[in-house]
Each structure stands twice: as structure tokens, then as C-alpha cells.
Amino acid sequence: MQRAVLLAGAVLALALAAQASAEIIVSGNDNKRALVNGVNTVVRNPQPDTLAVISFTNGEPRLVGEVQAPHSVIGPPNSIAVTPDESLALASSAEKLDPSDPGKTVPDNRVSVVDLKASPPRVLATLEVGAGPSGIAINPAGTLALVANRNGGTVSVLRIAGNQVSVAGTVPIGAATTGVSGVVFTADGRHALVTRDNDSIVSVLQIEGETVTKLDRDLTVGVRPYSISASPAGWAVVGNVGRSANNTGDMDTVSLIDLSREPFRTIDTITVGPTPEGVMASPDGVHAVTVVHNGSSRAPADPLRGRAMVKLLKVEGGRLRVVAEAPAGDWVQGMAFSRDGRTLLIGNMADRQIGIYQVDGNTLRATGQTLPVNGGPAALGTAAAPRR
Helix, strand or coil: CHHHHHHHHHHHHHHHHHHHHCEEEEEEEECCEEEECCEEEECCCCCCCEEEEEEEECCEEEEEEEEECCCCCCCCCCCEEECCCCCEEEEEEEEEEECCEEEEEEEEEEEEEEECCCCCCEEEEEEECCCCEEEEEECCCCCEEEEEECCCCEEEEEEEECCEEEEEEEEECCCHHHCEEEEEECCCCCEEEEEECCCCEEEEEEEECCEEEEEEEEEECCCCEEEEEEECCCEEEEEECCCHHHCCCCCEEEEEEECCCCCCEEEEEEEEECCEEEEEECCCCCEEEEEECCCCCCCCCCCCCCCCEEEEEEEECCEEEEEEEEECCCCEEEEEECCCCCEEEEEECCCCEEEEEEEECCEEEEEEEEEECCCEEEEEEEECCCCC
């Protein structure tokens, strides 16, 4: 009997150890919008938006939980953030259905705080921030978060203390029309970068404790910087979506920012294809990916319709270059790497599923495997990679 108890205890310990070593990825799923014959359409009487929790063990992602929470595909696909200890997720909601006309939307102002340790996961609190909260980021210490308010021209500062998250302040960035879209911390947590897609610049914030100040230092990148991601190796990439709202079909760009010394500066910009909706730096400190719409959300008969692509970028000698590419689904959105940088998840909004890719050095391969989720996966979030 004693031997059986010991064996059972050993099995339980191994199971708990495996669970503890698993990585967590959170997918924010929007049910309010759908692609109908090339038209981004508001869904009447939609199901609630959801957040799906994905456990990542030994290169195998699997869905382990889901919770209802407001989320939105409007804004860059960097609207989910996870604390370094993977205990909390923060999810912004840029828009909601118009109470007076359910066929339209209006800016939202909510950020959900989700307990990832609970089974099933649960919403601990809903915070009110600025208008149209979009990109969201958590500092390396897990004590502060920043939210880019796309319709407010501001960045909200959130204080994180254990499971308690509260609004600590607001930083003015520009006019409400400036298009504050994406935000990311530097690896040391002393600065943050904010994209302003309507002004086509990136602003720099200085951070001292909970005091966040906009510096008189704006960076020039490409046309309409939108998504942004920073590498632990001291650089950041910015997806410049160009005149995407006009569906021009023109080639757009990704910019490289040097964060290794101050003042920060843009050191390279390359062409990647029409509408690089999102960018993500790999934990390996060398690579990044961008998801390129390439007209894939257009109607099938549209002459500018193309196949969405995932492009693997390499940073070398202060320059960016495309080293590999693979096809993706329609209306491609969020991205998330595994901790070792060898597996990549890509959210396909129109297909309501997450594609799984393998990365090996300078190669990128679509595995053909997918994870279905309850809604269109508008963003994916993980805990940030540690500083190199």
C-alpha cells in the first residue's frame, strides 16, 4: 500500500511539473466581425468574444481553457499581454457594438484582467481606460502595463501588484486623431515605443517606476506604423501598413529600430508586401516575422486579391532581410513564438483558426496543423522573452 501511495505521489508530482513547465499563449477571439465577400462586416447578434488559453508543451500546442471577455480585431494584433510569471493576461477591447444600432460599432474603453492560474480561467476585473484601447504591453518586471488608446491619443498606465491591476495614470501622446496603436517596452523596462499610424511616427516614452513621460524624440519609420515588437537583443521591428484602408495593393514596409544605444533610431526599412498587419520578434534575438495581408481579405474576383503570407525576417549587421515565407489564411492577424523560437502560431481571423508553423534557422514551414477557436483570432499574446 505504501509503495502504491508513493508511486501515485510520484506520478502526480511529474504531472504538476509538466504543467508548470508548459508555456501559456492566449488568443483573443472577436465574434463581432466577419469577412463577407471581401467586406469587413459587423455581425448582428454575435456570440460573445472569447479568450482561449493555449498550453504549449514540448512543441505541441493544445487548448486548455476559455473565458468570455470583450476583444476586437480593430487595431494591431498586439492587444493581448501576459505577465512574466504567466499568472495574468490583459486583453484590450478597441470597439463594441453600438447600443443604439447593433449593425454598427463604437469605440470601447475596456481592458480585461484574466486569471490564468484558475481552471477554467476567469475574469478578475474589467478596467476602464482611454477610447479605443488597442496595443498592450507588460514590462519585464511584471509590475507595469501600457495600453495604447487608438481613439484617444493617449497611453494608459496600469499598476500590477499580484492579481490586482489598477489604472495608475494617463500619458498624452497627441491629438485623438494621431492613431496611437501599438506599444512595447524595451528589454530593460526603462523605455517604451508607441506607434502613431495617422502621424507616421514612433514616439519614445521614458519610464521611472510608475512615472511615464513622453520624450521629445519621435522616430521616422514608414507610412502608417501600426504593429511593433521589441527583441531581447536590443532592436525593434515596426509594421508600416501604408494606405491599407484604401486597399491600394501597393507594397508596404517593415522598419528596424536600434535600441542598443540612446538615442534610439531607425536604421533600416525594407519592402515586404501589401499590408504587414503584424510583426513579432523571435526570442532567438536574430529573427522576426511579419504577417502580410496581400489583398487576401478582398473579394475572390478582385484583381488585387492575393494569398496572405507569413514572412520570416533576419536581423544581421543592422539590416533586415526576408529569408523565408509561407502561406497563411485569409485576414491573418496575431503571432506568437514558443520560448525556443522554433514554433510559431498565426491567427487566421476569417478561418477562425490558428495555424502552426515550424522555424529552423532561416527556414519557415507551415505544418498544415491548426487549432480551431471560438471566434476570429484577432491577437495572440505570451510572456515576453527574457533579456539577452
